[in-house]
Amino acid sequence: MVSGRTLRTLALALLGALTCALLWALWGFDAYYRHGPVNSAELAPKPSRAQVERGQYLARVGNCVFCHTAPAGEILAGGRPIQTPFGSVVTSNLTPDPEHGLGRWTPDDFWQALHLGLGQDGRRLSPAFPYTSYSRLTRADADALWAYLQSVPAVSRPNAAADMVWPFGTQTALGLWRAMYFRPYQNSNESSAPAGADAVAWTRGRYLVEGLGHCQECHSPRDALGGLRDTSRGAGGVLPGLPWYAPSLRDMAQAGTADAQAVQSFLQTGVGAGRFAAGPMAEVVLHGTQHLNDQDAQGMSVYLQSLVRNKAVPGDTQAIIAIEASSNANTRPTPKQMSSLTPAHLQGEEMYKQHCADCHGENGQGREGVYPALADNRALMMDKPNNAVLSVLHGGFAPSTQGNPKPFGMPPFMLELSNAQIAQVLSYSRSAWGNQAAPISELQVQAVRDPQQRR
Amino acid sequence: MALGCWLLGLFLQAQAAPFEDNMAQRTLACTGCHGPQGRSGPDGYYPRLAGKPAGYLYNQLVNLQQGRRNYPLMQSLLAPLDDAYLRTLAEYFAGLQIPYPPPAAQSADKTLLARGQELVSRGDPALQIPACVQCHGSALTGTQPSVPGLLGLPRDYLNAQLGGWQNGQRQAQAPDCMADIAKRLGDADVHALSTWLSSQTVPVVSGAAARKPPLAPGAKEIRCGSAPW
Numbered sequence: 001m002v003s004g005r006t007l008r009t010l011a012l013a014l015l016g017a018l019t020c021a022l023l024w025a026l027w028g029f030d031a032y033y034r035h036g037p038v039n040s041a042e043l044a045p046k047p048s049r050a051q052v053e054r055g056q057y058l059a060r061v062g063n064c065v066f067c068h069t070a071p072a073g074e075i076l077a078g079g080r081p082i083q084t085p086f087g088s089v090v091t092s093n094l095t096p097d098p099e100h101g102l103g104r105w106t107p108d109d110f111w112q113a114l115h116l117g118l119g120q121d122g123r124r125l126s127p128a129f130p131y132t133s134y135s136r137l138t139r140a141d142a143d144a145l146w147a148y149l150q151s152v153p154a155v156s157r158p159n160a161a162a163d164m165v166w167p168f169g170t171q172t173a174l175g176l177w178r179a180m181y182f183r184p185y186q187n188s189n190e191s192s193a194p195a196g197a198d199a200v201a202w203t204r205g206r207y208l209v210e211g212l213g214h215c216q217e218c219h220s221p222r223d224a225l226g227g228l229r230d231t232s233r234g235a236g237g238v239l240p241g242l243p244w245y246a247p248s249l250r251d252m253a254q255a256g257t258a259d260a261q262a263v264q265s266f267l268q269t270g271v272g273a274g275r276f277a278a279g280p281m282a283e284v285v286l287h288g289t290q291h292l293n294d295q296d297a298q299g300m301s302v303y304l305q306s307l308v309r310n311k312a313v314p315g316d317t318q319a320i321i322a323i324e325a326s327s328n329a330n331t332r333p334t335p336k337q338m339s340s341l342t343p344a345h346l347q348g349e350e351m352y353k354q355h356c357a358d359c360h361g362e363n364g365q366g367r368e369g370v371y372p373a374l375a376d377n378r379a380l381m382m383d384k385p386n387n388a389v390l391s392v393l394h395g396g397f398a399p400s401t402q403g404n405p406k407p408f409g410m411p412p413f414m415l416e417l418s419n420a421q422i423a424q425v426l427s428y429s430r431s432a433w434g435n436q437a438a439p440i441s442e443l444q445v446q447a448v449r450d451p452q453q454r455r
Numbered sequence: 456m457a458l459g460c461w462l463l464g465l466f467l468q469a470q471a472a473p474f475e476d477n478m479a480q481r482t483l484a485c486t487g488c489h490g491p492q493g494r495s496g497p498d499g500y501y502p503r504l505a506g507k508p509a510g511y512l513y514n515q516l517v518n519l520q521q522g523r524r525n526y527p528l529m530q531s532l533l534a535p536l537d538d539a540y541l542r543t544l545a546e547y548f549a550g551l552q553i554p555y556p557p558p559a560a561q562s563a564d565k566t567l568l569a570r571g572q573e574l575v576s577r578g579d580p581a582l583q584i585p586a587c588v589q590c591h592g593s594a595l596t597g598t599q600p601s602v603p604g605l606l607g608l609p610r611d612y613l614n615a616q617l618g619g620w621q622n623g624q625r626q627a628q629a630p631d632c633m634a635d636i637a638k639r640l641g642d643a644d645v646h647a648l649s650t651w652l653s654s655q656t657v658p659v660v661s662g663a664a665a666r667k668p669p670l671a672p673g674a675k676e677i678r679c680g681s682a683p684w
Contacts, residue, residue, distance in 0.1 A: 409484025
């Protein structure tokens, strides 16, 4: 039996602990890290041309310009709305305008924003600005970015207020969020390159993937409060509202890869080994990664390969399923044979012939460098059908890049095909030509077409 | 039976256009909806692209991509394309010469048609509405490089565009001259204009004029961000 006195003591202790945690989150946390070492490198009053050019390269590769420029707006003057599950924020003016831009900031202020996610006045910035990744940037790169930002024309465009659901945009909520999900980057206890990998390239690749490129901000699942956990970084995530799925970088059945050349080509041209960048990734390639120099693209490629958890090794579940399927082939119908008996499958096949086969081929073979093959197409067969459905709904072009300046396009079928028809043609494609993925339902198509109505 | 299958096979083969590495192949994403001559779709009319001035088409691609014209499907389709390719697309469609179909037969009353024609050829100085011909050319087939023709478009589409300018759904680079003009038009005048324009036959020489016609006496020059002369 626990006495009332003990209970009271316990409750008081718990309350005390909670108060301490809250005080730490709201005041101690930021103060602790702000007083940490800053590695202040005095920036020359007039940055060198090389530094500005370096900064421009980094700003492109990190896609700063795209987010911080409004559609039809002036460069880096902010104004692009960013949707989050908790409301929308509007990107800020980074031009040297003294009133609305960064004109009164110092290089140290800028470093603090990237490294700690704090504004000049110490205000906590929204994590829609991916300081959680930029924290990894070196001081030298931060200074180069700063030099570039100071070189663009000042634009007197006031920053728009965020439109967040209360209490998510408040400084208190951001303080708690930071205490839960954010630690400023420290390079002291990091793993080094795996055996067999080119260590220099791998390290550079990690810096670009985890830091400047902030790839994992999209390619990771977020929890109910929008937080990223280290254990699930890179494991794939749905982008709020769009709802494109940024596939897992760890999984060979999704975006994981063992083909170095294919990744490099994908990042620099938007096409690699028969895979085409689509949706938001096409824009990332257009505005960002196509500008990567060969060395950096190669580094990213080396690092991305090291993230893959399920390269073809003994014990691979996919392989086991395939072996079981083939060993049972004589006694039981394969999934494909079963599904090919249904009227829905036949209708899907008919629709495929009518709408898709001209470009993607009678046997889903596609056309090299022009139209993606659908046989053995990972985007088509992923458990989450979002990207396949969105491709049919919206159509699309591969990004136009230096390596692929005049891409071919696919027409949208949003107005032509019903949800049921899209489900049929995709279910057919997911089980034809050796593909083995579960059929998708009309409801799944509906959820992707109208993400707002999803329950 | 076998013969039937074989014939069906032949038929399907004839249907599939062979792949060619050209702009027609690249733009199947566009022509799937717009068709060669423009086409009605479930959510409105997809206007003809062939033979319009390249500058006009380019401006529309940029406006759609950047949201000055609000149509999310076009916006997402154009999002991954750079400026150079948008120009290439515009020039490709501008260079296509495809005949226009005759205008749809319609019965409209004579007063309405007369008001439409009046606005097109002389404007309405009292309402500060310039004549359409002042910029769109005396044959209304547009003027190079950026002013579109006004003929060969269905009435509903013209109504929708003028309405779009009135309520801000359709915008152009500032100064947005067509928005200013459309906002001075009453509903009856929009109706008169669209009725008259959509009832006209497109001339055999349907290309845009090389330059604007001389300014009519008393008319004022108009400044347009989308068509700086």
